[in-house]
Amino acid sequence: MAEQQPFLNLEFANNPEPRCPCVLLLDTSDSMNTIIENPGEDTGQTVYRDGRTCRILTGGITRMDRLNEGLQAYHKDLLSDSLASQRVDISVITFGGSVQTVVSFCTAQEFQPPKLTAAGDTPMGEAILTAIKAVTERKQIYRNNGVPYYRPWIFFITDGEPTDSAWQEAAAKVREGEKNKAFAFFAVGVDEANFDVLRQISVRTPARLKGYSFREMFVWLSQSQRSVSHSNPGQEDQVQLTSPAGWAQL
Amino acid sequence: MHWTAFGQSVVGTSHSKRNAPCQDAFCLQVFGPNDDWLAIAAADGAGSASYSAIGAALTASELVKRAVRAQPASLLTRDTLEALYGEVRNTLHAQAEFLRVAPRELASTAILAIVGPSSASFAQLGDGGIVVRQDSTYRLVFWPETSEYVNATDFLTDHRSLSAIRFERSDIPVLEIAVFTDGLQRLVIDYAQRAPYPGFFGPLFTDLHISKSIHTLIPPLRALLQSEKVNRRTDDDKTIVLAVRQP
Numbered sequence: 001m002a003e004q005q006p007f008l009n010l011e012f013a014n015n016p017e018p019r020c021p022c023v024l025l026l027d028t029s030d031s032m033n034t035i036i037e038n039p040g041e042d043t044g045q046t047v048y049r050d051g052r053t054c055r056i057l058t059g060g061i062t063r064m065d066r067l068n069e070g071l072q073a074y075h076k077d078l079l080s081d082s083l084a085s086q087r088v089d090i091s092v093i094t095f096g097g098s099v100q101t102v103v104s105f106c107t108a109q110e111f112q113p114p115k116l117t118a119a120g121d122t123p124m125g126e127a128i129l130t131a132i133k134a135v136t137e138r139k140q141i142y143r144n145n146g147v148p149y150y151r152p153w154i155f156f157i158t159d160g161e162p163t164d165s166a167w168q169e170a171a172a173k174v175r176e177g178e179k180n181k182a183f184a185f186f187a188v189g190v191d192e193a194n195f196d197v198l199r200q201i202s203v204r205t206p207a208r209l210k211g212y213s214f215r216e217m218f219v220w221l222s223q224s225q226r227s228v229s230h231s232n233p234g235q236e237d238q239v240q241l242t243s244p245a246g247w248a249q250l
Numbered sequence: 251m252h253w254t255a256f257g258q259s260v261v262g263t264s265h266s267k268r269n270a271p272c273q274d275a276f277c278l279q280v281f282g283p284n285d286d287w288l289a290i291a292a293a294d295g296a297g298s299a300s301y302s303a304i305g306a307a308l309t310a311s312e313l314v315k316r317a318v319r320a321q322p323a324s325l326l327t328r329d330t331l332e333a334l335y336g337e338v339r340n341t342l343h344a345q346a347e348f349l350r351v352a353p354r355e356l357a358s359t360a361i362l363a364i365v366g367p368s369s370a371s372f373a374q375l376g377d378g379g380i381v382v383r384q385d386s387t388y389r390l391v392f393w394p395e396t397s398e399y400v401n402a403t404d405f406l407t408d409h410r411s412l413s414a415i416r417f418e419r420s421d422i423p424v425l426e427i428a429v430f431t432d433g434l435q436r437l438v439i440d441y442a443q444r445a446p447y448p449g450f451f452g453p454l455f456t457d458l459h460i461s462k463s464i465h466t467l468i469p470p471l472r473a474l475l476q477s478e479k480v481n482r483r484t485d486d487d488k489t490i491v492l493a494v495r496q497p
Contacts, residue, residue, distance in 0.1 A: 006457035007470045011449035012437040083485060146441055230264055230485060
């Protein structure tokens with residue numbers, strides 16, 4: 001009898017993949033409707049919204065449009081990496097008028113980038129508290145199911161300043177969470193974002209978006225998470241993130 | 251009695267993409283007056299360290315080289331193995347000085363198994379694992395350490411590494427043993443059952459027992475470690491050393 005080819009019948013344990021949770025905490029207040037390219041006709045109408053007086057124009061490309069394109073690029077880049085697409089867990093929470101969980105946590109594979117629209121004021125404080133609660137609950141779910149995980153990221157993008165009073169409480173919770181390594185909080189300010197407030201909220205230096213390079217920023221975010229998701233949980237602090245110089249002024 | 255033993259290291263897909271070398275290493279040697287003792291070492295160089303391929307190779311070879319010089323029975327205590335790790339750490343520090351880099355650049359995990367006819371001792375610093383069969387079941391000697399973000403691993407070059415070594419002595423004869431690095435950990439350990447995965451280790455050792463020569467096993471083991479079903483689950487370097495006791 002011919003000797004059977006060895007090691008062909010081995011099976012592997014089917015453990016759950018470690019997860020790399022990330023909340024995209026996105027400003028969808030009215031100011032995100034600001035037209036940044038190809039403005040259309042001036043209707044002459046003036047309104048007071050989201051703390052500012054605005055003229056209504058027709059057509060044009062808004063900040064929100066650029067952010068939505070960025071989300072698509074983010075998803076596409078994650079999908080090109082088979083390990084990252086199984087490991088990066090994404091949730092999208094928006095704050096514009098009210099705080100909404102637009103996408104509950106799901107892997108990059110399952111993620112469908114939403115098409116966000118902007119309206120209302122900027123309840124930034126409540127939004128941050130919601131994101132912290134979401135990552136805390138997510139970690140509990142991982143623990144209950146024996147799923148290893150990396151430190152969660154909260155990636156916060158705004159073009160304004162808080163219109164609610166909860167932001168100071170939120171800032172204290174961010175500091176506490178960073179100190180306990182419960183999560184990492186990254187803040188990005190766009191245009192007239194209030195950096196005095198951002199610096200009080202984020203322990204890490206807030207980044208100023210260069211122009212409207214949302215796409216470059218989201219591809220950087222994806223690539224950073226790809227690096228983290230290829231490390232061992234617990235060793236992600238050793239991962240060298242690439243410089244955000246392509247999209248940020250620090 | 252004698253040992254049939256061999257091992258292989260295969261570079262991970264993330265390393266081969268970057269043209270980085272394999273940063274795993276292993277070493278094994280039969281020793282003792284009757285050649286019935288076996289020393290196995292495996293080392294996984296830190297991905298973030300620039301000379302970790304050298305660090306891992308030195309760690310594995312020096313651990314075995316120093317172990318086989320000793321009186322076999324003396325290797326069954328924590329003190330002896332800790333001292334042996336200390337000597338290897340000194341070698342790494344000397345090598346770092348020679349290369350003019352910080353010792354951290356040679357960071358590597360370090361596993362050492364010493365198996366004799368009736369007793370064995372195991373030491374482990376950092377991740378990876380040792381699986382043994384001493385009766386009818388497979389046992390993982392050291393369960394991965396758990397902190398919130400799972401296994402923040404230890405390296406031999408670290409300042410306090412010697413106190414972080416885990417040690418076990420067993421006086422039940424070891425019939426089969428496998429030592430593997432972190433790259434394979436999640437594929438061969440069943441975390442829900444908290445046990446080695448029998449569907450992997452069972453057929454693996456059966457094939458080793460029935461083989462006429464280990465040379466015929468090397469190509470299929472390499473093929474397995476490089477296979478798509480492994481690479482889908484890990485992009486890290488992976489090493490496994492296997493040994494079975496023959497009557």
